[in-house]
Amino acid sequence: MGKVVGFELNSQHPEQSIEFYKELFGWSVEAPNHDYWPVSTSKEPGSIGGGICKGPIDYPHGIRIQMEVASIDETIRKGREMGALTVRENMEFDDFYLAYLVDPTGLGIGLIEKK
Known part of the structure; x- marks a missing residue:
């Protein structure tokens, strides 16, 4: 993913x-x-x-790009270990989950996990 x-x-x-x-x-x-x-x-x-x-x-x-991941929680955990900051924790929408990270250099990204 x-x-x-x-x-x-x-x-x-x-x-x-x-x-x-x-x-x-x-x-x-x-x-x-x-x-x-x-x-x-x-x-x-x-x-x-x-x-x-x-x-x-x-x-x-x-501008933030959004990436599809298999597990938002696992991606957030791994990202934090690598120096990322969580801007928004896992949020639930009708068809997907969404969270936001900032990478160690300050770039914002979105994480999407389909239901």
Whole structure:
């Protein structure tokens, strides 16, 4: 596992970011769900989708990639042993679990475990 499955653009002005990326790249943006607007970048096979969201206090601006893992808890444990910080513990959503780490160099990543 560890396959990149998505991205997240964090902005304090998500509506402005949405208009920018729609106009510049022709992205399709869905209705928001909890200040998160799902994004489709292309209809071509293998395209990676993601979302634009109101950046939280712990990551107000920036881009995070999201990786699919077999076990979020195991990945967090191993990441901590390697010097990563846990920004958000395992959160449950309808079809998946999500957590956020910051690697030892300061880069933020998302972890997704499908149900």
